Amino acid sequence: MRKITFLLFATSILTTIFFLTACGNDHPADQDADGPVLSGDDEIDQVSQRLAQDPNNAELYALRAEIFYEKNSYDQAIADMTAALSLDSVNIDYHHLLTDIYLDYFRSRLALQTMERAVAIAPEDIDSWLKLSEIQLFLKMNQASLASIDKVLRIDPQNALAFFFMGKNFEEMGDINRAINAFQESSEIDPEMLDTWIKLGQLHASIDGNLAEAFFDNAIEVDSSSTIALSAKAEYLWDQDNPQAALELYKIAIRKAPMDEKSYYNAGLVLLELDSIPQAYQHFTMAIENAPLYAAAYYYRGYASEVMGNTQQAIQDYEHTVRLAPDYVQAREGLDRLKK
Numbered sequence: 001m002r003k004i005t006f007l008l009f010a011t012s013i014l015t016t017i018f019f020l021t022a023c024g025n026d027h028p029a030d031q032d033a034d035g036p037v038l039s040g041d042d043e044i045d046q047v048s049q050r051l052a053q054d055p056n057n058a059e060l061y062a063l064r065a066e067i068f069y070e071k072n073s074y075d076q077a078i079a080d081m082t083a084a085l086s087l088d089s090v091n092i093d094y095h096h097l098l099t100d101i102y103l104d105y106f107r108s109r110l111a112l113q114t115m116e117r118a119v120a121i122a123p124e125d126i127d128s129w130l131k132l133s134e135i136q137l138f139l140k141m142n143q144a145s146l147a148s149i150d151k152v153l154r155i156d157p158q159n160a161l162a163f164f165f166m167g168k169n170f171e172e173m174g175d176i177n178r179a180i181n182a183f184q185e186s187s188e189i190d191p192e193m194l195d196t197w198i199k200l201g202q203l204h205a206s207i208d209g210n211l212a213e214a215f216f217d218n219a220i221e222v223d224s225s226s227t228i229a230l231s232a233k234a235e236y237l238w239d240q241d242n243p244q245a246a247l248e249l250y251k252i253a254i255r256k257a258p259m260d261e262k263s264y265y266n267a268g269l270v271l272l273e274l275d276s277i278p279q280a281y282q283h284f285t286m287a288i289e290n291a292p293l294y295a296a297a298y299y300y301r302g303y304a305s306e307v308m309g310n311t312q313q314a315i316q317d318y319e320h321t322v323r324l325a326p327d328y329v330q331a332r333e334g335l336d337r338l339k340k
Contacts, residue, residue, distance in 0.1 A: 043067055058087035062094055074105040092122050111135055126152055133165050142169045160190035176203055194222045198232045205236050212236055227253040227260050243270045261291035280304045295324040299331045311338055
């Protein structure tokens with residue numbers, strides 16, 4: 001099944017396609033009088049050499065685009081996908097791959113337009129409607145997203161992911177009761193959908209804390225190794241003024257995923273609240289070791305150092321925070337406080 005993803009993007013696919021196709025013969029065959037221009041990457045160059053022999057092969061352009069995409073070479077991937085689509089404009093898989101590239105390259109409007117073309121070409125393709133709905137959801141086009149979901153449910157009335165996206169739309173629109181109903185329908189169709197149980201727990205926590213914990217437990221039962229499910233329940237317990245229980249869940253999450261910086265960071269925050277400052281310092285240090293650019297972890301490690309009276313370490317961490325995030329107000333305030 002084709003990957004369904006989302007992120008935010010901008011600009012216009014038509015401009016990109018016009019420009020790249022207008023460049024025509026200069027683009028992807030990558031050859032001069034002596035043969036293809038090689039990049040030095042064996043995997044890419046092998047496909048380039050094949051393209052030099054077969055320059056009208058759409059599959060080869062798509063293959064090379066996927067390799068470029070995996071290597072985060074987005075411009076080259078987009079150029080190759082444009083060439084592939086110019087040769088095979090009705091290939092839905094190509095539309096999905098180009099959309100994924102645009103999404104990861106922060107080009108949401110281009111991704112949107114690509115999927116709009118895909119559903120126009122294949123109006124019965126459920127994956128395309130779902131991906132279009134998800135992109136519309138992220139672009140705050142809630143009514144359009146719900147309309148796309150309606151298309152899915154006309155084809156497949158028991159599509160759990162469609163009901164999940166419906167719930168997300170209603171949640172964003174502030175209609176919590178309809179959101180809960182949609183998520184509930186999704187969970188009944190597919191009880192193994194982890195995110196649905198988490199959303200039900202979070203929404204019930206916002207209106208009725210007595211029911212929320214059971215939904216978080218269902219999520220953990222679906223996947224006991226999921227740090228997302230464990231952290232969601234921990235956050236709920238913390239909000240319910242039970243930081244010790246929250247801390248135990250964060251510790252479980254750390255044991256299951258020792259490279260997950262977020263669990264160390266959250267555990268550190270709970271430890272600060274519990275006045276276990278040295279332990280909090282250690283957890284923030286582990287978060288930093290796993291994610292050296294984690295500005296908030298530097299700030300709170302600095303704060304822990306300040307509380308323990310280690311002024312020099314606190315200043316170093318506050319300064320590092322500001323280097324990573326110049327607008328981090330609390331870190332600047334900490335520096336002003338300590339330097340004065």
